[in-house]
Amino acid sequence: MAAKEYPRDRRTLVARLGQLNLFSGLSKKELVGVLAITTWKKLTEGTVIFEEGGPGTAVYLIERGKVLISKNQKNAEPQDVAILSDGDFFGEMSLLQSGPRSATAKALEDTLIVVIEGRELLRWVKKNPSLSVDVGIKVLRATSERLRQTTQDMSVFHRLTESILEAKTKEKIFELTAGALGMAIGPKEAGGWVLYAYNPHLEEFHPERHAGDVPGELLVNKKELPGGRAEFSVYHFGSNGSLVVFKPNSRALLKSTPLLKAVLRLAASSLANVISQTESELRLRLKSPSVSA
Known part of the structure; x- marks a missing residue:
């Protein structure tokens, strides 16, 4: 260029x-x-x-x-x-x-x-x-x-990331992560962004939070994201803790900042932990004998 x-x-x-x-x-x-x-x-x-x-x-x-x-x-x-x-x-x-x-x-x-x-x-x-x-x-x-x-x-960022690590539900993780992403991506970046969580069981990307000007077709569950991997950043891809930030019509996330990387790494780790705990609790309930009246 x-x-x-x-x-x-x-x-x-x-x-x-x-x-x-x-x-x-x-x-x-x-x-x-x-x-x-x-x-x-x-x-x-x-x-x-x-x-x-x-x-x-x-x-x-x-x-x-x-x-x-x-x-x-x-x-x-x-x-x-x-x-x-x-x-x-x-x-x-x-x-x-x-x-x-x-x-x-x-x-x-x-x-x-x-x-x-x-x-x-x-x-x-x-x-x-x-x-x-x-x-x-x-x-x-x-x-x-x-x-x-x-x-x-x-x-503020430190308090957000601490809260992300302490969050007990997926919804709380997504809420806090969206706030931190708003700081990490920055107000001067044009356009919008979408935070997806990857569901390995359904093999789908689920839009969890978004900001700015984002086309409606990006706010539904997707088997694949448009534009190829060059347009989004992925961390822990394929695991329970997968999180993706997609920025349509932008090369901004090719230059992922350390702050952005830190947000996604922390959030993905916290998400994986919550999912793991939820699945463990579910397995324990399934193994427990039912109580008859």
Whole structure:
């Protein structure tokens, strides 16, 4: 897949800069000054922009596309912090403090970014003191919001996953899993999704929960899911704990996030446990002699 093209003429570039959140509200003259310190880069899907622990010297702005910000976790899979899209910026910590990157950034699709070296942006701000407060506030707000979201989201997510593991019924597992999936998939993902539980006895996929815009034909029991396996993620396939998330007309789940994987793994394990206990209780009842009146 070819990376997205970007405009070459200065007038269009200046206009595009004015649409980015960090520079919205600037005059044309001010934007021309910003343009002089920018580098525009086309990134293909999967490109790692920077890695956690690496040097951090630049600020990045997304002209078009999507970028995943994630953090490494000790003895665990990386934690997704945010999915950023058109107009958003990241890497702003390099303006606030020197040191290595605190997270990893990767293009989720073909993306066009604007790169500004931190020292160049700070030099520009010093030359334009009337703008320094506005730009500085936007940087601090973005940083604060990401930290707040990380703390709150992971706290809520932790409580959800703990509840999934403690759930005693399939319905409760599906209810809690749907809530966790809403966080793991993210509000910026277009379209809807369906959570299926695979019934190995009937060899069918049963739709248990869904969200967003989902065609009605996907909300019935199915022997097979449309689109092939490339369009859905499967965990513990073929066992009592099988769970499938299907996202119609989307490649999003080819890039299953660690958070999404964690949700399905926990839910599938909990589901398998509940089913196993239910079947054991049923076998015991069948073996017990009936009590006659």
